[in-house]
Amino acid sequence: AQSVTQLDSHVSVSEGTPVLLRCNYSSSYSPSLFWYVQHPNKGLQLLLKYTSAATLVKGINGFEAEFKKSETSFHLTKPSAHMSDAAEYFCVVSYGSGDKLTFGTGTRLAVRP
Amino acid sequence: DTAVSQTPKYLVTQMGNDKSIKCEQNLGHDTMYWYKQDSKKFLKIMFSYNNKELIINETVPNRFSPKSPDKAHLNLHINSLELGDSAVYFCASSQDWGQGYTYEQYFGPGTRLTVT
Numbered sequence: 001a002q003s004v005t006q007l008d009s010h011v012s013v014s015e016g017t018p019v020l021l022r023c024n025y026s027s028s029y030s031p032s033l034f035w036y037v038q039h040p041n042k043g044l045q046l047l048l049k050y051t052s053a054a055t056l057v058k059g060i061n062g063f064e065a066e067f068k069k070s071e072t073s074f075h076l077t078k079p080s081a082h083m084s085d086a087a088e089y090f091c092v093v094s095y096g097s098g099d100k101l102t103f104g105t106g107t108r109l110a111v112r113p
Numbered sequence: 114d115t116a117v118s119q120t121p122k123y124l125v126t127q128m129g130n131d132k133s134i135k136c137e138q139n140l141g142h143d144t145m146y147w148y149k150q151d152s153k154k155f156l157k158i159m160f161s162y163n164n165k166e167l168i169i170n171e172t173v174p175n176r177f178s179p180k181s182p183d184k185a186h187l188n189l190h191i192n193s194l195e196l197g198d199s200a201v202y203f204c205a206s207s208q209d210w211g212q213g214y215t216y217e218q219y220f221g222p223g224t225r226l227t228v229t
Binding site: 032034036038041042043044045046049051088090094096098099100101103105106 | 117153154155156157158161169203205210211214215217218219220221222223
């Protein structure tokens, strides 16, 4: 079965330092990839998406992700963390038109003052 | 204006009861979804409707029945509630389905269901 793996369940960074949240997908067809963020007791918000255009994707709030086919990865980065970035982040994959979204298990990002 | 809204936000009920959760989207989208998020935050799709037609029906107990009266609404009715049904249920919508493209989905705020 097609899947997506988030390599870290928890990541903790200091405010102002870079953020790296790792995601790998199982390789089969060319995937569509998304990152969603869920703040406490809130719904999910789309950060960015990759759908076979540019491999470096820029999203909202300063986040970006790079699609690396050779590594089957789609890691999420941000140069400088803010306290407001503390949330749960989900890497999501879909394999082709008509396929459902498959969610990773999530990475909880904590930001220390 | 809220894009995808759900009611109620919280629902506490006893085992064996029947309850409904309502979802509405004002984005003009053709496709709507129901997801279940368990206590470990894992999200799994339950159902999807495209233009009021069921297109995804995952392995969900038949106590769960979705209903789509029109493209803007997708309700979830749950019969004979069980303790294991306690979760957060999210509604979502997307512009379309298939058509050679994977559309991003927009999520509602969630309904926290607690079965006692």
